[in-house]
Amino acid sequence: MEQRMPGGHSRRRRGPQKRRKRGLDKEAILDAAFAMLAREGEAGFSVRKVAAAIGVDPMTVLHHFRCKNDLLRAIADRALTTVELPSPSKSWKTDLRRVAAAYRDLAHRYPRIFHLHFRYHATGAADHASSEVVYRALLSTGLKKAQAAGLGLAFYAFVLGFALAETEGLLAPLNDAEEAELTALDPGAVPATVALIPAFRALDPDTAFASAIGAFIAGVATLTGGKENARRPTTARRRVAKV
């Protein structure tokens, strides 16, 4: 076989041989890796394939990203930087809704990457910007800090969970096989499930998401004694559980 061009000059470059030193290549590798993971999913993703896609030796990839895990983490980070951080509004409810929508949108854009955000729960700048909106919203309602922290993290977990479930097909409308399995169930044993089959069939994930997030927000409003727009005059001043 032909002897490989020595030294690495064989790769494509924009300038003839402008500065080859800094960065630039790492970015190109990440580009290719990101595109490949987004396209093929984690199963069809390998360091060797990424290297082949940009005409480079596999070990070059690992020279810039110490191991495959680091590369995946970098991909997850890059995905996170694409969330459009919501600008704070007047209403904390709107803010929460927007953050939730932004993360769900992220999942829709990169369905085969999104699950990494669980594995490498990010602490990047983009993430801090979003979570700040969440915490500010919750604190603005007058919740105690302990409760705001817990509810904020739970809100995150909820939103990520919904989005992940959606990308994994949990909220997709029933296919024929699934419907057949449900209709085959004993209506005496699981009447509610059977009664909802038509509803599952016509399920609209957007609506489900909106109403679920709405329920959570309304529930939080319940804890705050009803300030803001919450029309919950009663049930005020529930003693919040302390940590």
Next chain:
Amino acid sequence: MEQRMPGGHSRRRRGPQKRRKRGLDKEAILDAAFAMLAREGEAGFSVRKVAAAIGVDPMTVLHHFRCKNDLLRAIADRALTTVELPSPSKSWKTDLRRVAAAYRDLAHRYPRIFHLHFRYHATGAADHASSEVVYRALLSTGLKKAQAAGLGLAFYAFVLGFALAETEGLLAPLNDAEEAELTALDPGAVPATVALIPAFRALDPDTAFASAIGAFIAGVATLTGGKENARRPTTARRRVAKV
């Protein structure tokens, strides 16, 4: 090397040579695989290791489970069968709380297996029993079917998401590195985040879970016009809304 005992007599058996035909071995394989995955996590899990653990050829494993994916699916199914399905109570709120707690408990017991429930969203008997409780609870509040279906699935997604986030360490108390990163943030840019650092430090996942689920439930209650403990106002109103 020593010649392998032919025919597979080398494995442990309970009876001397009682019936060897049906099942039994498949179960033993699944046992070993389950234990290995629970112990090592998916990264350290391989068909060959499972086979080695019970002194059997790797291909024997694949003879019973067509491929690694099927084996993982079987493991996830088995984990699901261990959820203690909650017996319906008088209060739909209590029912929802119990289902949520049951799944979170599952995640706690098998933290390295739990994430599979997203990939292979189960439709086994155990799952139906739990979801039936959820749907019955929501229908008993008088919600429209479309809304009950959406909220029920979202409730599931939320609970799974919280539990997954928890097993992945998203809700663990801050370690020193994480705290250092947070304190290094600009308090002018993310004041709420910085203000909550002590709260993150002292975070109690149990409390966070309880209050988040409580918020969701309270929010659902606001949708129903406040008829709380009304034992189901006769599901006779089936015709309420068709999706």
Next chain:
DNA sequence: CTCTAAGGGCTACAGTGTAGAACTGTCAAG
């Protein structure tokens, strides 16, 4: 007894992540 089919094993192949050493060009110091 023979026949059959299922359970189990062996070999082989294509692929994986990555450690280690060797090479190549670039750049600063002598």
Next chain:
DNA sequence: CTTGACAGTTCTACACTGTAGCCCTTAGAG
């Protein structure tokens, strides 16, 4: 200029993976 350091790249090699294809053994049916 020469010399060295050095980051970037490549090659080689190893241990490991999932699994397709073929074969052997054995239990049970006839």
